[in-house]
Amino acid sequence: xxxxxxxxxxxxxxxxxxxxxxxxxxxxxKADKNVPKxxxxxxxxxxxxxxxxxxxxxxxxxxxVYVCTECGAMADKKGDCPHCKKPMVKLSSLAKKCKVxxxxxxxxxxxxxxxEYRKKMKSKKP
Ligand SMILES: [Zn+2]
Ligand SMILES: [Zn+2]
Ligand SMILES: [Zn+2]
Numbered sequence: 001x002x003x004x005x006x007x008x009x010x011x012x013x014x015x016x017x018x019x020x021x022x023x024x025x026x027x028x029x030k031a032d033k034n035v036p037k038x039x040x041x042x043x044x045x046x047x048x049x050x051x052x053x054x055x056x057x058x059x060x061x062x063x064x065v066y067v068c069t070e071c072g073a074m075a076d077k078k079g080d081c082p083h084c085k086k087p088m089v090k091l092s093s094l095a096k097k098c099k100v101x102x103x104x105x106x107x108x109x110x111x112x113x114x115x116e117y118r119k120k121m122k123s124k125k126p
Pocket of ligand 2: 068069070081082084085
């Protein structure tokens with residue numbers, strides 16, 4: 001009986017842990033919805049998928065959770081920038097996804113740099 005009780009108890013704990021893990025999983029993407037997975041540090045644009053930057057055509061780098069607004073250094077943990085010693089800020093608080101092209105950019109910018117660039121390219125062509 002004792003062993004059975006222990007097993008039942010263990011199962012209950014495992015079940016609870018599983019539920020907790022599932023709850024965490026489903027809650028995470030919601031909080032990080034506004035975060036680009038890849039970024040071009042030169043043009044300050046981001047994307048959901050790995051690929052080349054739509055503006056400068058260089059391969060995009062994997063984005064961190066935190067970013068330094070001074071030099072563009074990225075990190076997964078909160079802290080000061082290793083280069084300029086300034087506190088890093090969350091990337092999600094800076095980025096905004098463009099509804100037209102699907103790329104991310106600085107949310108303080110009025111026009112999306114990717115759309116702006118594409119418009120320029122179009123007007124150049126005869
Ligand atoms: Zn670029
Ligand atoms: Zn920095
Ligand atoms: Zn755009």
